[in-house]
Amino acid sequence: MKHGGYLLWFLFIFHLLLKASIESDSREFSLFLPGFAVWQYHIRGNVAERSKHVFVSGWSGVFLSIAGFLFFTDMCIYWIHRWMHHKSIYKHLHKQHHTFKIPTPFASHAFHPLDGFLQSLPYHVYPFIFPLHKVVYLSLFVFVNIWTISIHDGDYRLPGHLIFLINGAAHHVDHHLYFNYNYGQYFTLWDRLGGSYRHPSVLLGKGPHDHIRKLMAEAPSLKINSMKSRTFERG
Structure with missing residues (x-):
């Protein structure tokens, strides 16, 4: 009976949920991108004027500027993201992104427009x-855009010695599932300093689908990635 339930999940139910998730993620993704493109076009000219002679500092200056960019944006996004989870803000802006309990690559840019604007501001x-x-x-x-997609793509592979440093897909899935953990963008530094670090469940042998199955057992009906399915309604 147990094995039959697993077979039902992986052959039928999981694929229905994934299809619903991708359709919903794609819709949010397409709504976010136009405004994002306009903002990027406006910024591009200002950056070019400010920085066209920076290569005079040599390659050491280039690598230092890259490290500074990653540190600065990771720090700022951590605090902006954490602020988005405040109960007075969350339901108005960030809740839309968290309808995706098991993220797909499309969910990476599926934001409320103001949420996306604020989180991209540090860049x-x-x-x-x-x-x-x-x-x-x-x-x-x-x-940054490739990285954002990668932490939503469900590929949890990460070299063992980097698990405690890099905020990868496994860390970010736990953020979507457990809400108040792993706010960081690239690194785990600010989560550790802010007391919000959670070691990825999938690396402890507990994948995201275990959490979903638990929710299915506890709830009369289930809404996965913003799509309610009658398949899971009891009675």
């Missing part, structure tokens, strides 16, 4: 405060 503020060459800035911006 654009940094080059107005610190020197950053326009090519480095645009390269980092591509990296």
